[in-house]
Amino acid sequence: MKEFLEGSQAIAEVIKLCRPGVISAYPITPQTHIVEGLAKMCADGELDSQFVNVESEHSAASVVLGAVATGVRAYTATSSQGLFYMAEVLYNISGMRLPVIMTVAARSISAPINIWNDHQDVVSLRDAGWIQLHAEDIQEAADLHLIAYRLGEDKTMMLPVMVCMDGFILTHGVETVNMPIQEEVDKFLPAYNPPYKLDVTNPMTLGPLVDPDYYMEARFALNETHKEALALIPKITAEFAKVFGRNYNGLIEGYQLNDAERVIVAMGSVCGTIKEVVDELKKKGKKVGLLKITSLRPFPAMHIYQALKNIPKVAVIDRALSIGSFAPLSAEVKAVFFGKPKRPKAVSSFIVGLGGRDITKDSIKEIFRLLTGKEKQGEFIDLKPELLKESYE
Numbered sequence: 227m228k229e230f231l232e233g234s235q236a237i238a239e240v241i242k243l244c245r246p247g248v249i250s251a252y253p254i255t256p257q258t259h260i261v262e263g264l265a266k267m268c269a270d271g272e273l274d275s276q277f278v279n280v281e282s283e284h285s286a287a288s289v290v291l292g293a294v295a296t297g298v299r300a301y302t303a304t305s306s307q308g309l310f311y312m313a314e315v316l317y318n319i320s321g322m323r324l325p326v327i328m329t330v331a332a333r334s335i336s337a338p339i340n341i342w343n344d345h346q347d348v349v350s351l352r353d354a355g356w357i358q359l360h361a362e363d364i365q366e367a368a369d370l371h372l373i374a375y376r377l378g379e380d381k382t383m384m385l386p387v388m389v390c391m392d393g394f395i396l397t398h399g400v401e402t403v404n405m406p407i408q409e410e411v412d413k414f415l416p417a418y419n420p421p422y423k424l425d426v427t428n429p430m431t432l433g434p435l436v437d438p439d440y441y442m443e444a445r446f447a448l449n450e451t452h453k454e455a456l457a458l459i460p461k462i463t464a465e466f467a468k469v470f471g472r473n474y475n476g477l478i479e480g481y482q483l484n485d486a487e488r489v490i491v492a493m494g495s496v497c498g499t500i501k502e503v504v505d506e507l508k509k510k511g512k513k514v515g516l517l518k519i520t521s522l523r524p525f526p527a528m529h530i531y532q533a534l535k536n537i538p539k540v541a542v543i544d545r546a547l548s549i550g551s552f553a554p555l556s557a558e559v560k561a562v563f564f565g566k567p568k569r570p571k572a573v574s575s576f577i578v579g580l581g582g583r584d585i586t587k588d589s590i591k592e593i594f595r596l597l598t599g600k601e602k603q604g605e606f607i608d609l610k611p612e613l614l615k616e617s618y619e
Contacts, residue, residue, distance in 0.1 A: 229405050233364040233396040236403045237303075237329055238263030240368045242273045243411040244327075244375050246301040248293035250278040250286040254308040255341045256393040257331040261303055283308035287315035287326075294324040295432055297423035299375070302326065305393060306333035309347045313354065319386045320355025320448065322433045325378030325420075326386040327371065328356075331393040332494065332545075334581045342582020343393040345494065345545040349522070349554050355448055357387040357455060358523040359476070360493040364401040367391040369472060370520075372406070372415060376462050381421050383451060383458065390522075392495040394582070406470060414469045452524040459521060477526040479518040480533050482508060486515030488597045489534065491542045491559055493519045496578070496585050503590040514594055519555070527562045534559075535568040539597040543607075545579045553577055553604050574602040583608060 231239070237260050241249075249268070251261040267273035280286045286302050293300035304312060309330055319326050332348050334340040352358060359374060361367035367389065374387035391397060422430060436444065459476040467473045481497075482504050483489065490500050497518045507514045517533050519526070534540055542560075544553035551557070556575035563569035576593050579585040589607050596602060 227405050227407065228402055230400060231364070231403050231405070232259065232398060232400050233367060233391065234259030234398065235263055236364050236368045236405070237371060237391075238267065239405060240371050241301050242267055243406060243408055244301070244372065244415060245299065245417075246275050247298035248276050248278060248290060248300040249302070250280055250289035250293075250300070251302045251304065252280055252283045252286050252308060254283070254305050256333060256397045257303045257305040257308070257329065259397065260329055260331075264301075283311040284315060287312040287319065290326045291315060291319050291322070291324060294319075294326050294420075295322065295424050297418070297420050297425070299379075299418040300326055301328070303329040303331070305331040306335055306341075306347045309351060310335070313351060316351065316354045316356060316386075318433060321444070323384040323448075324386060325375075325384055327374050327378060328386070328388050329371070330388050330390045331397045332390050333393040340581040341393075343395055343545075344580045344582065345390075346547065346580075348388065348390045349546040351388075352523055352554070355385070356523065357385055357452070358521070359387065359389050360520055360522060361389065361391045361396065362495060362497045362518060364396055364399060365403050365472070366474070367396055368403060368405070369466065369470070369474065372411065373462055373466055373474070373476065376415050376465070377455070377459060379418055379420070380458060380462075383455060384420070385451060385455070390494070395495045404470075404472070410469055414466060455524045456526055456529075475520070477521045478529050478533060479520065481516040481518065483515040483517065483533060483537070485513050486537055487513040488539045488594055489515045489517055489537045489541070490590070490593060491517045491519065491530075491534070491540060491555070493522065493555065494545070496543070496545070499585060499587060500590050503587050503594070506587075507591070507594065512594070522555075525558055530559060531562045531566060534570060535563075535566065538571045539599070540570045540573045541576055541593050541597050542573065543576045543578050543593065547577065547580070556604070571599055572597070572601045575604045576602065577604060577606045578608065
Protein backbone atom coordinates (compact mmCIF):
# COMPACT_ATOMS: atom_id res chain seq x y z
CA MET A 227 0.00 0.00 0.00
CA LYS A 228 1.45 3.35 -1.05
CA GLU A 229 1.65 6.06 1.61
CA PHE A 230 3.20 9.52 1.67
CA LEU A 231 5.35 9.35 4.80
CA GLU A 232 8.17 11.02 6.66
CA GLY A 233 11.12 8.63 6.83
CA SER A 234 10.98 8.29 10.61
CA GLN A 235 7.27 7.51 10.49
CA ALA A 236 7.85 4.85 7.84
CA ILE A 237 10.48 3.18 10.04
CA ALA A 238 8.21 3.27 13.09
CA GLU A 239 5.39 1.66 11.09
CA VAL A 240 7.68 -1.09 9.78
CA ILE A 241 9.06 -1.83 13.24
CA LYS A 242 5.49 -2.17 14.54
CA LEU A 243 4.87 -4.80 11.85
CA CYS A 244 7.94 -6.72 13.08
CA ARG A 245 6.26 -7.18 16.50
CA PRO A 246 9.16 -6.40 18.87
CA GLY A 247 8.44 -7.31 22.49
CA VAL A 248 10.74 -4.66 23.93
CA ILE A 249 11.69 -1.20 22.64
CA SER A 250 14.10 1.09 24.44
CA ALA A 251 15.78 4.28 23.27
CA TYR A 252 16.89 7.70 24.42
CA PRO A 253 15.97 10.75 22.32
CA ILE A 254 18.66 12.35 20.18
CA THR A 255 18.32 14.38 17.00
CA PRO A 256 17.62 13.30 14.26
CA GLN A 257 16.52 9.86 15.48
CA THR A 258 13.84 10.99 17.93
CA HIS A 259 10.79 10.89 15.65
CA ILE A 260 11.19 7.12 15.17
CA VAL A 261 10.95 6.12 18.82
CA GLU A 262 8.52 8.93 19.56
CA GLY A 263 6.17 7.30 17.04
CA LEU A 264 6.73 3.85 18.54
CA ALA A 265 6.13 5.15 22.07
CA LYS A 266 2.79 6.56 20.96
CA MET A 267 1.83 3.27 19.33
CA CYS A 268 2.58 1.44 22.59
CA ALA A 269 0.67 4.00 24.68
CA ASP A 270 -2.34 3.85 22.34
CA GLY A 271 -2.43 0.06 22.36
CA GLU A 272 -1.58 -0.25 18.66
CA LEU A 273 1.62 -2.14 19.46
CA ASP A 274 1.84 -4.85 22.11
CA SER A 275 5.36 -4.03 23.23
CA GLN A 276 7.03 -2.83 26.40
CA PHE A 277 8.56 0.59 25.81
CA VAL A 278 11.29 1.08 28.41
CA ASN A 279 12.19 4.69 29.21
CA VAL A 280 15.83 5.06 30.19
CA GLU A 281 18.23 7.79 31.26
CA SER A 282 20.84 7.30 28.53
CA GLU A 283 21.74 5.51 25.32
CA HIS A 284 24.05 3.22 27.28
CA SER A 285 21.03 2.08 29.28
CA ALA A 286 18.88 1.71 26.16
CA ALA A 287 21.46 -0.63 24.64
CA SER A 288 21.65 -2.56 27.90
CA VAL A 289 17.86 -3.00 27.99
CA VAL A 290 17.63 -4.43 24.47
CA LEU A 291 20.64 -6.64 25.20
CA GLY A 292 18.79 -8.10 28.17
CA ALA A 293 15.56 -8.48 26.24
CA VAL A 294 17.09 -10.43 23.35
CA ALA A 295 19.20 -12.48 25.78
CA THR A 296 15.96 -13.72 27.37
CA GLY A 297 14.41 -14.64 24.02
CA VAL A 298 12.42 -11.48 23.20
CA ARG A 299 12.66 -9.58 19.90
CA ALA A 300 13.86 -6.02 20.59
CA TYR A 301 14.56 -2.71 18.87
CA THR A 302 16.42 0.52 19.51
CA ALA A 303 17.57 3.58 17.60
CA THR A 304 20.16 6.30 18.09
CA SER A 305 22.50 8.77 16.42
CA SER A 306 25.88 10.45 16.70
CA GLN A 307 27.08 10.93 20.30
CA GLY A 308 24.34 8.53 21.43
CA LEU A 309 25.84 5.76 19.30
CA PHE A 310 29.24 6.42 20.85
CA TYR A 311 27.72 6.34 24.33
CA MET A 312 26.38 2.87 23.47
CA ALA A 313 29.72 1.63 22.14
CA GLU A 314 30.72 -0.45 25.16
CA VAL A 315 27.42 -2.31 25.11
CA LEU A 316 27.42 -2.73 21.31
CA TYR A 317 30.57 -4.85 21.49
CA ASN A 318 28.92 -6.96 24.20
CA ILE A 319 25.79 -7.47 22.07
CA SER A 320 27.75 -8.76 19.09
CA GLY A 321 30.11 -10.82 21.24
CA MET A 322 27.13 -12.50 22.91
CA ARG A 323 25.61 -13.17 19.45
CA LEU A 324 22.35 -11.33 20.18
CA PRO A 325 20.36 -10.18 17.11
CA VAL A 326 19.38 -6.70 18.27
CA ILE A 327 18.16 -4.47 15.44
CA MET A 328 19.03 -0.78 15.64
CA THR A 329 18.37 2.19 13.39
CA VAL A 330 21.18 4.73 13.26
CA ALA A 331 20.21 8.14 11.89
CA ALA A 332 23.70 8.95 10.63
CA ARG A 333 24.96 12.28 11.94
CA SER A 334 28.17 14.20 12.48
CA ILE A 335 30.23 14.02 15.68
CA SER A 336 31.12 16.94 17.95
CA ALA A 337 33.10 19.15 18.35
CA PRO A 338 32.14 21.62 17.03
CA ILE A 339 28.52 20.68 17.65
CA ASN A 340 26.70 19.82 14.45
CA ILE A 341 23.41 17.92 14.18
CA TRP A 342 23.39 17.38 10.42
CA ASN A 343 24.23 14.35 8.36
CA ASP A 344 27.47 12.67 7.59
CA HIS A 345 28.72 9.12 8.24
CA GLN A 346 31.31 9.69 10.96
CA ASP A 347 29.24 8.01 13.68
CA VAL A 348 28.36 4.79 11.86
CA VAL A 349 31.71 4.40 10.11
CA SER A 350 33.53 4.82 13.43
CA LEU A 351 31.60 1.80 14.80
CA ARG A 352 32.21 -0.41 11.77
CA ASP A 353 34.39 -2.79 13.81
CA ALA A 354 31.89 -3.39 16.62
CA GLY A 355 30.87 -6.78 15.20
CA TRP A 356 27.46 -5.60 13.94
CA ILE A 357 26.24 -6.13 10.41
CA GLN A 358 25.88 -2.63 8.97
CA LEU A 359 23.49 -1.84 6.10
CA HIS A 360 23.16 1.60 4.45
CA ALA A 361 19.97 2.89 2.80
CA GLU A 362 19.74 5.15 -0.23
CA ASP A 363 16.13 6.28 0.20
CA ILE A 364 13.19 5.91 2.59
CA GLN A 365 11.80 2.86 0.78
CA GLU A 366 15.09 1.04 1.06
CA ALA A 367 15.49 2.09 4.70
CA ALA A 368 12.08 0.64 5.56
CA ASP A 369 12.74 -2.58 3.65
CA LEU A 370 16.19 -3.04 5.14
CA HIS A 371 14.67 -3.26 8.62
CA LEU A 372 12.62 -6.29 7.55
CA ILE A 373 15.71 -7.79 5.95
CA ALA A 374 17.75 -6.99 9.07
CA TYR A 375 15.44 -8.92 11.41
CA ARG A 376 15.30 -11.89 9.04
CA LEU A 377 19.09 -11.86 8.69
CA GLY A 378 20.13 -11.22 12.26
CA GLU A 379 17.76 -13.83 13.71
CA ASP A 380 18.75 -16.54 11.24
CA LYS A 381 20.07 -19.39 13.38
CA THR A 382 23.27 -19.54 11.33
CA MET A 383 23.92 -15.86 12.05
CA MET A 384 22.61 -14.66 15.43
CA LEU A 385 24.17 -11.25 14.87
CA PRO A 386 23.02 -7.68 15.60
CA VAL A 387 22.29 -5.41 12.65
CA MET A 388 22.49 -1.63 12.24
CA VAL A 389 20.31 -0.10 9.55
CA CYS A 390 21.91 3.25 8.73
CA MET A 391 19.86 6.05 7.17
CA ASP A 392 21.09 9.58 6.56
CA GLY A 393 19.91 11.94 9.27
CA PHE A 394 17.34 14.57 8.23
CA ILE A 395 17.73 13.70 4.53
CA LEU A 396 15.93 10.39 5.09
CA THR A 397 14.63 10.60 8.66
CA HIS A 398 12.79 13.87 8.05
CA GLY A 399 12.34 13.69 4.29
CA VAL A 400 8.94 12.71 2.89
CA GLU A 401 8.48 10.17 0.10
CA THR A 402 5.87 7.84 -1.32
CA VAL A 403 6.57 4.49 0.30
CA ASN A 404 5.15 1.05 -0.48
CA MET A 405 4.27 -0.06 3.03
CA PRO A 406 3.88 -3.79 3.68
CA ILE A 407 0.87 -5.29 5.40
CA GLN A 408 1.03 -7.50 8.49
CA GLU A 409 0.29 -10.73 6.60
CA GLU A 410 3.24 -10.13 4.26
CA VAL A 411 5.60 -9.39 7.13
CA ASP A 412 4.49 -12.46 9.08
CA LYS A 413 5.11 -14.59 5.98
CA PHE A 414 8.63 -13.22 5.58
CA LEU A 415 9.60 -12.83 9.25
CA PRO A 416 8.69 -15.73 11.57
CA ALA A 417 8.33 -15.25 15.32
CA TYR A 418 11.64 -14.97 17.14
CA ASN A 419 12.69 -18.44 18.34
CA PRO A 420 16.35 -18.26 19.39
CA PRO A 421 18.48 -21.39 19.71
CA TYR A 422 19.67 -20.18 23.14
CA LYS A 423 18.42 -17.77 25.79
CA LEU A 424 18.66 -17.06 29.50
CA ASP A 425 16.08 -19.30 31.17
CA VAL A 426 15.87 -20.32 34.84
CA THR A 427 14.59 -23.77 33.81
CA ASN A 428 17.62 -24.32 31.61
CA PRO A 429 20.49 -22.27 33.10
CA MET A 430 23.31 -21.07 30.89
CA THR A 431 25.88 -18.27 30.78
CA LEU A 432 26.21 -15.60 28.10
CA GLY A 433 29.32 -13.44 27.79
CA PRO A 434 31.46 -15.08 30.50
CA LEU A 435 35.03 -14.23 31.40
CA VAL A 436 37.43 -16.18 29.18
CA ASP A 437 41.19 -16.40 29.36
CA PRO A 438 43.67 -16.32 26.45
CA ASP A 439 42.97 -19.99 25.72
CA TYR A 440 39.46 -19.15 24.43
CA TYR A 441 39.12 -15.46 23.52
CA MET A 442 40.86 -15.59 20.15
CA GLU A 443 38.66 -18.42 18.91
CA ALA A 444 35.50 -16.52 19.92
CA ARG A 445 36.56 -13.49 17.86
CA PHE A 446 37.56 -15.75 14.97
CA ALA A 447 34.09 -17.34 15.00
CA LEU A 448 32.42 -13.91 14.93
CA ASN A 449 34.56 -12.90 11.96
CA GLU A 450 33.77 -16.14 10.11
CA THR A 451 30.04 -15.60 10.59
CA HIS A 452 30.36 -12.18 8.95
CA LYS A 453 31.97 -13.91 5.97
CA GLU A 454 29.07 -16.37 5.84
CA ALA A 455 26.65 -13.43 5.85
CA LEU A 456 27.99 -12.39 2.45
CA ALA A 457 26.33 -15.47 0.97
CA LEU A 458 23.19 -15.31 3.11
CA ILE A 459 22.27 -11.65 2.51
CA PRO A 460 21.52 -12.11 -1.24
CA LYS A 461 19.46 -15.22 -0.44
CA ILE A 462 17.35 -13.31 2.07
CA THR A 463 16.88 -10.36 -0.29
CA ALA A 464 15.74 -12.84 -2.96
CA GLU A 465 13.14 -14.17 -0.51
CA PHE A 466 12.16 -10.58 0.23
CA ALA A 467 11.60 -9.93 -3.48
CA LYS A 468 9.25 -12.93 -3.76
CA VAL A 469 7.07 -11.65 -0.91
CA PHE A 470 7.17 -7.89 -1.47
CA GLY A 471 8.14 -7.52 -5.14
CA ARG A 472 11.10 -5.21 -4.52
CA ASN A 473 14.58 -6.33 -5.51
CA TYR A 474 17.76 -5.65 -3.58
CA ASN A 475 21.14 -7.34 -3.73
CA GLY A 476 21.83 -6.27 -0.17
CA LEU A 477 25.59 -6.01 -0.72
CA ILE A 478 26.24 -3.69 -3.68
CA GLU A 479 24.30 -2.18 -6.56
CA GLY A 480 25.82 -1.26 -9.90
CA TYR A 481 24.29 1.54 -11.94
CA GLN A 482 25.22 2.04 -15.61
CA LEU A 483 28.46 0.06 -15.20
CA ASN A 484 28.41 -1.92 -18.45
CA ASP A 485 30.45 0.52 -20.56
CA ALA A 486 31.59 2.87 -17.80
CA GLU A 487 35.11 4.29 -17.81
CA ARG A 488 34.64 6.49 -14.74
CA VAL A 489 32.73 5.24 -11.70
CA ILE A 490 31.93 6.73 -8.31
CA VAL A 491 31.68 4.44 -5.26
CA ALA A 492 29.39 5.72 -2.51
CA MET A 493 26.95 4.85 0.31
CA GLY A 494 23.66 6.34 1.43
CA SER A 495 21.35 9.02 0.09
CA VAL A 496 23.99 10.68 -2.10
CA CYS A 497 23.63 7.70 -4.44
CA GLY A 498 20.34 9.14 -5.69
CA THR A 499 22.06 12.38 -6.67
CA ILE A 500 24.86 10.45 -8.36
CA LYS A 501 22.34 8.46 -10.41
CA GLU A 502 20.77 11.69 -11.66
CA VAL A 503 24.18 13.01 -12.70
CA VAL A 504 25.08 9.70 -14.37
CA ASP A 505 21.86 9.87 -16.40
CA GLU A 506 22.60 13.47 -17.46
CA LEU A 507 26.16 12.69 -18.47
CA LYS A 508 25.20 9.50 -20.31
CA LYS A 509 22.90 11.56 -22.51
CA LYS A 510 25.97 13.61 -23.44
CA GLY A 511 27.90 10.49 -24.38
CA LYS A 512 29.95 10.24 -21.17
CA LYS A 513 30.79 6.73 -20.00
CA VAL A 514 30.12 7.05 -16.27
CA GLY A 515 28.50 4.94 -13.56
CA LEU A 516 27.89 4.34 -9.87
CA LEU A 517 28.68 1.49 -7.50
CA LYS A 518 26.51 1.76 -4.40
CA ILE A 519 27.67 -0.11 -1.32
CA THR A 520 24.81 -1.24 0.90
CA SER A 521 26.70 -3.58 3.23
CA LEU A 522 29.66 -1.93 4.93
CA ARG A 523 29.88 -4.90 7.28
CA PRO A 524 30.36 -7.54 6.17
CA PHE A 525 32.47 -5.78 3.56
CA PRO A 526 31.75 -7.35 0.13
CA ALA A 527 35.33 -7.18 -1.11
CA MET A 528 35.11 -9.75 -3.91
CA HIS A 529 31.81 -8.34 -5.17
CA ILE A 530 33.41 -4.90 -5.36
CA TYR A 531 36.43 -6.35 -7.13
CA GLN A 532 34.31 -8.05 -9.78
CA ALA A 533 32.30 -4.86 -10.34
CA LEU A 534 35.30 -2.53 -10.68
CA LYS A 535 38.24 -4.59 -11.93
CA ASN A 536 37.77 -3.45 -15.54
CA ILE A 537 36.89 0.19 -14.78
CA PRO A 538 39.81 2.49 -15.66
CA LYS A 539 39.06 5.32 -13.22
CA VAL A 540 37.28 5.02 -9.88
CA ALA A 541 36.39 7.65 -7.29
CA VAL A 542 35.45 6.70 -3.74
CA ILE A 543 33.56 9.35 -1.83
CA ASP A 544 33.57 9.40 1.96
CA ARG A 545 31.29 11.35 4.27
CA ALA A 546 33.65 10.62 7.16
CA LEU A 547 37.30 11.02 8.10
CA SER A 548 39.91 8.79 9.65
CA ILE A 549 41.86 11.76 10.92
CA GLY A 550 45.57 11.39 10.35
CA SER A 551 45.10 8.54 7.90
CA PHE A 552 43.25 7.65 4.69
CA ALA A 553 39.51 8.15 4.24
CA PRO A 554 37.85 5.00 5.66
CA LEU A 555 35.72 3.73 2.77
CA SER A 556 38.40 4.68 0.25
CA ALA A 557 41.04 2.71 2.16
CA GLU A 558 38.86 -0.40 2.18
CA VAL A 559 38.01 -0.16 -1.51
CA LYS A 560 41.68 0.30 -2.41
CA ALA A 561 42.58 -2.74 -0.30
CA VAL A 562 40.23 -4.82 -2.46
CA PHE A 563 42.71 -4.61 -5.35
CA PHE A 564 45.85 -5.47 -3.40
CA GLY A 565 47.63 -8.33 -5.14
CA LYS A 566 44.88 -8.77 -7.73
CA PRO A 567 45.74 -9.33 -11.43
CA LYS A 568 43.32 -6.68 -12.67
CA ARG A 569 42.60 -3.28 -11.16
CA PRO A 570 41.61 0.26 -12.13
CA LYS A 571 44.37 2.56 -13.35
CA ALA A 572 43.44 5.01 -10.61
CA VAL A 573 41.32 4.79 -7.43
CA SER A 574 40.90 8.33 -6.14
CA SER A 575 39.56 9.46 -2.78
CA PHE A 576 37.25 12.42 -2.19
CA ILE A 577 35.77 13.82 1.04
CA VAL A 578 32.29 15.32 0.70
CA GLY A 579 29.29 16.47 2.71
CA LEU A 580 30.75 16.62 6.21
CA GLY A 581 28.42 18.14 8.79
CA GLY A 582 25.52 18.18 6.37
CA ARG A 583 27.11 20.32 3.66
CA ASP A 584 25.06 19.89 0.50
CA ILE A 585 26.39 17.47 -2.09
CA THR A 586 24.99 18.99 -5.24
CA LYS A 587 24.91 17.67 -8.77
CA ASP A 588 27.70 20.14 -9.51
CA SER A 589 29.74 18.53 -6.73
CA ILE A 590 29.34 15.12 -8.37
CA LYS A 591 30.15 16.50 -11.83
CA GLU A 592 33.33 18.01 -10.39
CA ILE A 593 34.37 14.61 -9.02
CA PHE A 594 33.81 12.98 -12.40
CA ARG A 595 35.83 15.81 -14.00
CA LEU A 596 38.70 15.27 -11.57
CA LEU A 597 38.90 11.56 -12.38
CA THR A 598 42.06 11.31 -14.42
CA GLY A 599 44.87 8.79 -14.70
CA LYS A 600 46.51 10.33 -11.64
CA GLU A 601 45.13 9.23 -8.25
CA LYS A 602 43.85 11.85 -5.84
CA GLN A 603 44.19 11.16 -2.14
CA GLY A 604 41.57 12.50 0.26
CA GLU A 605 40.72 15.59 -1.77
CA PHE A 606 38.01 17.71 -0.15
CA ILE A 607 35.18 18.86 -2.42
CA ASP A 608 33.30 22.14 -1.84
CA LEU A 609 35.65 23.55 0.80
CA LYS A 610 35.25 27.28 1.47
CA PRO A 611 38.76 28.72 1.20
CA GLU A 612 37.74 31.96 2.89
CA LEU A 613 36.94 30.02 6.08
CA LEU A 614 40.11 27.96 6.25
CA LYS A 615 42.33 30.68 7.70
CA GLU A 616 39.68 31.45 10.30
CA SER A 617 39.43 27.75 11.22
CA TYR A 618 43.17 27.46 11.77
CA GLU A 619 43.21 30.54 13.95
